[in-house]
Amino acid sequence: MTICIYCQEEKESSTSHIIPAAICNNGPLLNGAVCHECNHRINTEVENNVIQAVALVRSFFALTGKKKSLSKFPIEIEYEGEKRRDYIKTDTDLFEKTFFFKVGTDRYAMLGPMEKLDNAAEAHPKLKWSDMKEIGPDSINVSITLDLTILFGTHGLRLASKVGFEWYCLKYCSPELIQGSEYDHIRKYSLESNYSHQTARIITDNNILRQIGNLPFGAHSVILRRSPSRKIFVVFGLFNLVFYLVSIADSRIIVDDEQLFLINSQSGEIYEPSIKRYWNNLDLDNCETKEGVDAIPFLIDRVLMQLNSLKT
Numbered sequence: 001m002t003i004c005i006y007c008q009e010e011k012e013s014s015t016s017h018i019i020p021a022a023i024c025n026n027g028p029l030l031n032g033a034v035c036h037e038c039n040h041r042i043n044t045e046v047e048n049n050v051i052q053a054v055a056l057v058r059s060f061f062a063l064t065g066k067k068k069s070l071s072k073f074p075i076e077i078e079y080e081g082e083k084r085r086d087y088i089k090t091d092t093d094l095f096e097k098t099f100f101f102k103v104g105t106d107r108y109a110m111l112g113p114m115e116k117l118d119n120a121a122e123a124h125p126k127l128k129w130s131d132m133k134e135i136g137p138d139s140i141n142v143s144i145t146l147d148l149t150i151l152f153g154t155h156g157l158r159l160a161s162k163v164g165f166e167w168y169c170l171k172y173c174s175p176e177l178i179q180g181s182e183y184d185h186i187r188k189y190s191l192e193s194n195y196s197h198q199t200a201r202i203i204t205d206n207n208i209l210r211q212i213g214n215l216p217f218g219a220h221s222v223i224l225r226r227s228p229s230r231k232i233f234v235v236f237g238l239f240n241l242v243f244y245l246v247s248i249a250d251s252r253i254i255v256d257d258e259q260l261f262l263i264n265s266q267s268g269e270i271y272e273p274s275i276k277r278y279w280n281n282l283d284l285d286n287c288e289t290k291e292g293v294d295a296i297p298f299l300i301d302r303v304l305m306q307l308n309s310l311k312t
């Protein structure tokens, strides 16, 4: 039995994956601090939505989670002006599927693996098929839409709030101290969908992002520090794509050694990079942040930058 950091009731405790297992293999765990009900509630209301939204990123980094499986993401395939939508889990799935197209007024074409096409064509003997031919990659156009808007809404912000709070519990604060009322906002915002005091926002401060934004794409980062105004902040970098500023509390607790941790999302390995000089003077009290759709243009730039970095 434990007193839960969220509902503050004495209940059977569970193990919380601070960063959801589906976006961080073997990531950090918080034991004996969160009850089953609160853990389950955050999983279903918050984490599952974010996990679905980043299915493409999960596939790219092979983050299979506790269930050892990936989730599907949407693609659109275009052939001679005709478009089809489908869902795949990895890019190799694309070559396992068949796609059916009408070409011109009375002819038909199918794209897919040879052994499947024969059977599929035989099933429609009345249709006039275009000649079988091998087409090059230039003839088809596959596009993938990466819709990350959920990261800017309540789901992304509540996830960041939960990660920040649990990381702080893990690193700095005993379960008894965490019962103080100064943590009411963070515990309620993480847990309740309509709690109005928002404890997480999206960092759009270019000065700060210049200092922390060049961390590797795909890793997560967590910075915990106490600002000169005695506020305790966690900066959470989700895949180092979106950076959230999480306000933990105005706290009596002295966080004396400020730390930046990088968490490898593929292995779960946690390490401290030796780049302290870059973030040592981050002014989190005056950090520029945005919320909701205002932050979207900003994210697009970051995604493009990170994707470009993969090409090199």
Ligand SMILES: [Zn+2]
Pocket: 004, 005, 006, 007, 008, 009, 011, 034, 035, 036, 037, 038, 039
């Ligand atoms: Zn609870």
